[in-house]
Amino acid sequence: MEKLPNIFGCTTEELQELLVPYKVPKYRAKQIAEWMYQKGAHDFGAMTNLPKQLRAELSEHFAIHQPVCQDRLDSADGKTSKFLLAFADGTAVESVLMRQPYGNSICVSTQAGCNMGCAFCASTVHGMARDLTKGEMLAQAIYINDMLRAEDGGKVDMMVLMGSGEPLMNYDNVIAFLHLIHEPYVLGMGYRNITLSTSGIVPNIYLLADEGMPISLSVSLHAPNPELRSQLMPINRKYPLADVVAAAQHYAEKTGRRVTYEYILIDHMNDGEEQARELVQLLKGSLCSVNLIPINPVKERNLLRPSKARIDWFEHFLQQHHVNVTVRREMGTDIQAACGQLRNKHWQEKKQDKA
């Protein structure tokens, strides 16, 4: 079968370009975009304000690819849902919906798998399959948005790029995706409702600061000194801790947005008094806050969650030393919401099928 070009993920400008041979007015591009992104159309046939003839013609020349949901897990309290979404080539990624008191937040993947090699993370266990396109990132948001609309007229309000992958290693696609989801003909999502999380790709943090896009930046720190950080996050050997913090500080100053440092707490690894002191020393006086994340134990790794007493102690130490600190409210640990876990489960099953 002839493979038709996919238009899901196109901007209206790109659609206009594609429509040139059909000699239709420019506003048709916007109509098509609204059907795909706001009204849940999966084919041209559904686009009832387009002339019938045009619908038929477009169906012959273009496809609208949307992912298929291969698996879904819902937390016992019904607030967190996790989806394994497969694209046309069979590549699958995880996306999460968190129904928060202040709105619906989604967690989107930017790569299928990841090659950062962090010791605590499930996403990296099988390496990286490939970068996602802007359309594939958008498809995750639209899948969940369509579902919420069908449920009760709800919508996606906020987004974090904290799924699988390192967003700043797929820089151009990620930036194009953020522009796209911000468009009124897509979700009109405010940049202030978007958070990008990075393991610290220093040159691209500087690029991001110049995009004129006031999104929030989260930096995965996880260790307060270079030795321990290199052990947990190999990328630290390329972009050392001090440079990461300097880049994040530059981002905060340039955008006026406070940077959040994520710090996974791992029992007797990075949660002791020495590390707490080093962390305070490192961040003292900068426009930032620290988000402590008690580790989600990952089957493939042997890293444990500290006791509640140790978590509380670490939090209080930072407070006493005037570092803004929060402990991540846990959502969805019962459904393996830590990135990569669901994908890995399917990976194992696929391997067993083949064996």
Ligand code: SAH
């Ligand atoms: N590559 C980017 C974005 C993906 S990971 C980055 O490194 O920031 C985003 C976050 O997932 C990490 O900062 C960490 O907070 C979280 N994470 C990964 N593995 C985890 C685990 N085992 N337990 C708890 N959080 C984890």
